Amino acid sequence: xxxxxxxxxxxxxxxxxxxxxxxxxxxxxxxxxxxxxxxxxxxxxxxxxxxxxxxxxxxxxxxxxxxxxxxxxxxxxxxxxxxxxxxxxxxxxxxxxxxxxxxxxxxxxxxxxxxxxxxxxxxxxxxxxxxxxxxxxxxxxxxxxxxxxxxxxxxxxxxxxxxxxxxxxxxxxxxxxxxxxxxxxxxx
Numbered sequence: 001x002x003x004x005x006x007x008x009x010x011x012x013x014x015x016x017x018x019x020x021x022x023x024x025x026x027x028x029x030x031x032x033x034x035x036x037x038x039x040x041x042x043x044x045x046x047x048x049x050x051x052x053x054x055x056x057x058x059x060x061x062x063x064x065x066x067x068x069x070x071x072x073x074x075x076x077x078x079x080x081x082x083x084x085x086x087x088x089x090x091x092x093x094x095x096x097x098x099x100x101x102x103x104x105x106x107x108x109x110x111x112x113x114x115x116x117x118x119x120x121x122x123x124x125x126x127x128x129x130x131x132x133x134x135x136x137x138x139x140x141x142x143x144x145x146x147x148x149x150x151x152x153x154x155x156x157x158x159x160x161x162x163x164x165x166x167x168x169x170x171x172x173x174x175x176x177x178x179x180x181x182x183x184x185x186x187x188x
Contacts, residue, residue: 008036008046010053063107068100 004013007029019037021029031037039049046054057064071093079085127134 004030006032
């Protein structure tokens, strides 16, 4: 059983399904549904139509270059049946499919991670640009005023505590006070 691919959208066509169009130069085009056939007749480019696999690969949305795709070649040479070759081929197909699925999953997760980083970046820019919408300038005004008043009070109290004293004047006052005390003692 051969599973064909649609010429336009690259989806699978199982036996008994789809439309086959043969051009005058004997080129065969197989389409999965009438939607693809109509688009082909309108001469649409599959790489420009967004829902096709050709577009997704060209736009970098799907994995396009990978060694596992080399196994999907069309082989027209019939091979003589051999049970060992048949079992090895089936095992290889299973292994190739798991590898391909894992690589495609990693590719998609990497794309999602980049998209998430870009989204966070744009959100931060939006918040910085429109901060006035989130927090008004009047919000927290009372708290700011209370802090400023407390800072002023602290500054004033610090200024009151610090007094500059001249040492010479202190000595003169001490001498005068000692003289006055001596004079009072003499009188008594």
